[in-house]
Amino acid sequence: MKILAILAVLFFSIFSSSIAASGGRTCVIPAAGDGSDDSPAIREAFRECGNGGHIVFQEDKTYSIETMLQLHNLSSVQVDILGTIMFSTDVRYWIRHGSYFWFQNISIALEFSGDHITIDGHDRGIIDGQGQVWYDLALGIGGLYGRPIPFALRNAQNSVAKNFWIKQSGKWNFVIVESKNITVDNIRITSLSDDFQANPGNLGNTDGFDTLFSDNVRIMNSYIDSGDDCVSFKPAGSTNIHVQNLTCVNTAGIAIGSLGQYEGQFDLVENITATDITLIGSRNGAYIKTYNGKSVYYPPQGGGNGTGLVRNVLFKNFNIQNITASPVLIQQCTHWAGWDVPPCAEFPANGFTFSNITWTNFTGYSNPTVGTTEVSLVCSPKSKCTGLSFEAINVKPANGSATYSCTNVDGLDSSCKAS
Template sequence: MRLVNGLLQLETLFLPSYLASLSFFPHNPTPFVKVQDNICTVIPSGGDDSSAIIAAFQLCSRDATVVFSNATYHIEKVMSTHGLRNVTVDVHGTLLWGTDTDYWIKNSLPLGYQNQTLAWDFGGDDVSWYGHGYGTFDMNGQIWYDLANGTSNMYGRPINLVIRNSTNFYMSGMRFVQSAFWTLTTHTCQHVMFEDIYINSTSTSGAPTQNTDGIDTFYTNNATFRRWSVTNGDDSISPKANSSNLLIQDSQFYGSDSIAIGSIAQYPGVFEFVENVTAERIYCERCKYPAYIKTWTGVQQGYPPNGGGGGLGYARNMVFRDFVVSDLTVAGAYITQCNSYIGATAQCDSSTFTISNITWSNITGTVANSTLAYIQCSGSAPCEDIRLLDFDIKTTGGPFVNCSNVELLGVSCNEPAP
């Protein structure tokens, strides 16, 4: 390590052995990091900046700030930055991911759930991350939409950023555009907050943008999502396995699946839960639903991510209130316990995963069909205490409330849920 014109130049010979051995460090790296007063500023090189970014978080891992200037940083390799304590991340520029899909498919890091992978594994305690409304992640998603071309959960499509093993994590003002797969994920986290987040993943070709979720949570307790704007082709915010005490407020979703509880119960014999979720003051335009719940059937067929079933557990204590919706494409409220990518249509009453104490209230707007609600619960574990209150949704016909195996309050079923 040596100073050159005020910049800290890192050479392989002087890197800690556990860093030098990692595959994402080339043999002759030239990362540059300016270090001053516990501030590490990453200097864009015009080439691959991933090694410099990793080095900056190693040098400023405690009681420090990592700064990305108002410039473009090129990310060509996977990154893992963990063990941070009391660190501020200050993003003024754009982090642009490379287009070598073969590299990402072969080298993206494991999430540890559903056989998904990721580009940047990030973790620490008391971390504050600021994007100022213009700091940007750009994953060059169009190449992935065209490559997958409708293949669900294509292996190797990396999640942008995973926050893992973290407590007291805060992010605000970040922009995420053209996500390759899921945009964000929390995994094994407590007390996390994401405010003023902008996500836009849209395709300029005929290939759909499926699997471009805004955020998915796993093993996460006490999380707040406030003032999000999401335009994508899949779930906007999706609490999954062992997520609890979540608050979603004052957000806008466009052309998405909106708030998705699950899917869950995908692993046979494994107990999982989602509980204590409140979503309020949400605007949905051209979404499929305001909020919905989906579980796998009780019979395993295939393996994750595009197969499974037979999981145990519960989803309970959820409130979706004060939604304004425009031209929903499926229904004003939706539950299905028949999730299966390989067509297990004969097993829809087999799940013993329980769903209870779920309320949709004060939902106003329009549905672009005749279905006000679709509630399909398993005959092996009927849903209990499901409420649809103060629905003021105009449909194009009906309105129909399709139900099966449910204790429903507030409206009456008038058609079975097939």
């Protein structure tokens, strides 16, 4: 009886002991250690300590996640990720059971929601999506249904995520959706396919950070090597977002969009600042893309013809090394890959307004295989582009000289000179 009493005291002190300073509780999550599903223990910890408490993923422990985790209704909680959270490679399960969100049919494997959530990895925590199985399965098809996103702040307010590593995500790495007043600091993101050198396309849609329907977000001091957009400000509302001091390796650049993917939907992106960005081996610098065409894939992906507004955007102090495409780009005739793709003239990206957008102080050089660097601002004849400007764009081509091409931009002729 005495031994049982001692064990009970130890268990209580480890799993749900009092915090003298805050009056809350601490839940130190046990890890089975045998590869069995640790999700039930995680859910129990958040049920016990998710309001005013402290939750700890233990150092040097690996937590096996075989079922979706929706950690909702949290309040004033401190979450310390000191070990590794590792997702299973059960493709059949994740295709059927992710936490669904309608935009691009995304599927989330782990999401936090609530108010005043602090998630801190203390430079030790790892979230491992074991994404290679998805890279091999998708082979670059970004819209393949069910690819799991390993970390999301969804319907979160006044919250912080910092100091951890997301690796090998099955799709996007870190998504902020329907959230407000969010700070993201010192996150390391890597999605590296074993087959990248032979088949670099098989990493499609492994974005670093994505924002959707979110306001007042700060993303800073982070490293992203992901194969697709470093940061993407997506619809239908990404507003008042500040991105600073990022290093982006082998990405598609800093993106606004995709926009206009859903007919009848109005997309708003405004008050965006991206500054002090280093891009190494990326395709683009800072760019905006809208979609045209018809829905493809199953379940359907948005094909295009939506409307929207992009305004008050500043891209500043970009150091671009070894770029393979355009440092400055607006692309209004993008479409989902697939069958029956219509020409841009058939669906000319209706009704977008782009205003007060500035690219300034871009330095660096292009990949030696690229003959030139190009500033390319191509607006649809059915859109309005006004107040677009760029200055001090000094990204040197390997051969020849930089080119400038502007189409349907108010105040600029075809070579981007003042008209």
